[in-house]
Amino acid sequence: MKDNDCIFCLIANGDIPSNTVYEDEYFRAILDLSPAAKGHTLLLPKDHAEDLFSLPDDVAARVMPTARKIAAAVKEAMGADGINIVQNNGEAAGQTVRHFHVHIIPRKNGDNAMPLWNPGKSDPEEQKKIAEAVSALID
Ligand code: AMP
Ligand code: ZN
Numbered sequence: 001m002k003d004n005d006c007i008f009c010l011i012a013n014g015d016i017p018s019n020t021v022y023e024d025e026y027f028r029a030i031l032d033l034s035p036a037a038k039g040h041t042l043l044l045p046k047d048h049a050e051d052l053f054s055l056p057d058d059v060a061a062r063v064m065p066t067a068r069k070i071a072a073a074v075k076e077a078m079g080a081d082g083i084n085i086v087q088n089n090g091e092a093a094g095q096t097v098r099h100f101h102v103h104i105i106p107r108k109n110g111d112n113a114m115p116l117w118n119p120g121k122s123d124p125e126e127q128k129k130i131a132e133a134v135s136a137l138i139d
Pocket of ligand 2: 003006007008009010047048049098099
């Protein structure tokens with residue numbers, strides 16, 4: 001359901017104009033207002049869900065096929081060499097708009113458009129414990 005206090009709900013449902021690149025029954029995809037690179041696109045579900053954890057399964061199942069379709073068009077239109085798919089959940093992870101969205105970011109070789117993570121070191125014993133802890137929480 002749409003939340004009238006949520007800017008992405010209003011954009012996704014066409015109440016606020018946007019540069020729309022795709023729309024169907026479930027989603028709207030728009031150009032990001034502050035793009036990491038030209039053609040940076042956001043995929044927004046029309047129904048409000050704060051983040052990945054509150055996204056209904058049926059919508060979640062449609063996200064990747066839809067993102068892939070849009071990413072292919074963005075890649076071709078922008079002449080990109082690659083595409084980052086980014087999806088932030090929670091403030092700590094960089095989420096600033098509390099309505100689930102997927103970033104589709106076209107990249108050119110050597111563009112430095114967005115920093116990736118710093119590869120750290122892993123300890124085999126600790127890795128084993130982490131894998132067990134996570135695994136135990138998955139149905
Ligand atoms: P995140 O940090 O993952 O929550 O991403 C939010 C994204 O939404 C940022 O990349 C913003 O530039 C973008 N954004 C915020 N407001 C708007 C808007 N009105 N139209 C288009 N993009 C927006
Ligand atoms: Zn919303």
